[in-house]
Amino acid sequence: MQIDFKQFPTTRYQGSKRKLLPWLYKHFSSLQFSTALDVFGGTASVSYLFKTMGKTVTYNDYLRCNYYIGKALIENDNVFLTTKDVEFLLRKHKTIKYIPFVEDTFKGIYYTDKENAWIDRFLCNWENISNIYPENISEYKKAMAFYAFCQSALKKRPFNLFHRANLYLRLNEVKRKFGNKTSWEGSFETYFKSFATELNGLIFSNKKKHYTLNNRASEINTIKAYDLVYIDPPYIRKEASGSDVDYLKFYHFLEGACDKQKWKTRINYSSKNLSLNDSKSNEWTSPKFNKIAFEDLFKAFKKSTIVISYKEPGIPSKSKMIKILKKFKRRVISIPGKEYSYALNKNNGFHKEYLLIGLDNN
Numbered sequence: 001m002q003i004d005f006k007q008f009p010t011t012r013y014q015g016s017k018r019k020l021l022p023w024l025y026k027h028f029s030s031l032q033f034s035t036a037l038d039v040f041g042g043t044a045s046v047s048y049l050f051k052t053m054g055k056t057v058t059y060n061d062y063l064r065c066n067y068y069i070g071k072a073l074i075e076n077d078n079v080f081l082t083t084k085d086v087e088f089l090l091r092k093h094k095t096i097k098y099i100p101f102v103e104d105t106f107k108g109i110y111y112t113d114k115e116n117a118w119i120d121r122f123l124c125n126w127e128n129i130s131n132i133y134p135e136n137i138s139e140y141k142k143a144m145a146f147y148a149f150c151q152s153a154l155k156k157r158p159f160n161l162f163h164r165a166n167l168y169l170r171l172n173e174v175k176r177k178f179g180n181k182t183s184w185e186g187s188f189e190t191y192f193k194s195f196a197t198e199l200n201g202l203i204f205s206n207k208k209k210h211y212t213l214n215n216r217a218s219e220i221n222t223i224k225a226y227d228l229v230y231i232d233p234p235y236i237r238k239e240a241s242g243s244d245v246d247y248l249k250f251y252h253f254l255e256g257a258c259d260k261q262k263w264k265t266r267i268n269y270s271s272k273n274l275s276l277n278d279s280k281s282n283e284w285t286s287p288k289f290n291k292i293a294f295e296d297l298f299k300a301f302k303k304s305t306i307v308i309s310y311k312e313p314g315i316p317s318k319s320k321m322i323k324i325l326k327k328f329k330r331r332v333i334s335i336p337g338k339e340y341s342y343a344l345n346k347n348n349g350f351h352k353e354y355l356l357i358g359l360d361n362n
């Protein structure tokens with residue numbers, strides 16, 4: 001099967017597998033499976049590959065903002081954002097009460113006052129889209145609108161992240177060696193319309209029913225059987241602290257925006273960047289606990305073919321990881337991929353990508 005990867009969704013996300021899809025495709029093609037679970041779905045680029053390959057896909061991610069990506073791109077087969085929807089989402093309506101929450105709370109942190117006001121208006125309209133369509137349609141429209149919002153918001157951020165209160169990087173009139181000022185300064189409205197159009201072009205049906213979950217990996221219901229389980233967890237680099245891979249710290253602004261009512265109560269007001277307090281600790285970002293998390297996950301899905309995206313040098317080490325996987329799978333194959341330098345900080349050195357595949361047959 002010939003796949004045109006240029007047509008796949010563009011991504012601006014830490015650890016996105018978008019660039020590795022042709023390599024992943026080559027190796028997934030050699031495995032027999034019809035149903036797949038993408039445990040750490042992120043941008044859904046791998047789920048989208050599975051969908052393109054004709055599989056039945058279950059997308060999962062613990063962040064709500066990512067859940068909407070899975071809903072919009074994977075589960076959604078036939079709902080589109082119309083020009084009227086986009087107009088509704090972007091216009092001011094007399095019937096809607098607008099609250100300047102982002103404008104008041106995030107002043108000078110990530111976006112300009114004008115952009116914050118745009119976000120407030122969008123989010124209030126977005127909450128109201130459920131009143132226009134029946135639930136089975138509005139759930140997808142809502143997810144699609146949030147997808148286009150997230151992509152626009154990320155495009156306008158230095159490093160495409162919310163890890164620092166650094167609007168000044170955008171606004172200072174200095175010579176820069178990084179980033180793209182032209183992208184940061186493009187308007188939310190222009191980006192939103194363009195991502196909505198891009199997204200409409202990505203929706204298709206492969207005639208299978210797909211599912212989207214918003215669970216912690218350890219809380220995924222294991223009653224349902226999956227032929228293949230794909231595991232691409234936060235990467236804990238050897239000699240790095242857990243906060244290096246804390247996705248809630250990277251994307252807290254988008255996560256907060258998904259639920260404005262709770263946002264104000266979840267913000268850590270003593271943090272400079274107004275990040276969110278996590279309700280529970282995350283074993284997948286802890287060098288101390290992630291080994292146990294891997295072992296528990298392998299055990300839970302021991303009947304499935306298990307495929308792990310592993311980066312070296314990581315915690316646990318590759319040999320340790322293979323040892324854990326061998327407790328549950330008869331045969332483990334290790335496939336080396338490319339070597340990379342880090343986009344954010346070249347001083348952090350290189351990493352090498354592997355696929356570890358746990359199988360039961362010979």
Ligand SMILES: C[S@@+](CC[C@H](N)C(=O)[O-])C[C@H]1O[C@@H](n2cnc3c(N)ncnc32)[C@H](O)[C@@H]1O
Nearest residue numbers: 015016017040041042043062216217232234247
């Ligand atoms: C390396 S990224 C996955 C990238 C993805 N394969 C892609 O191509 O975009 C890891 C993902 O794990 C999610 N995550 C972190 N902790 C999690 C947990 N405890 N349960 C489920 N998902 C989690 C993060 O939100 C992040 O999207």
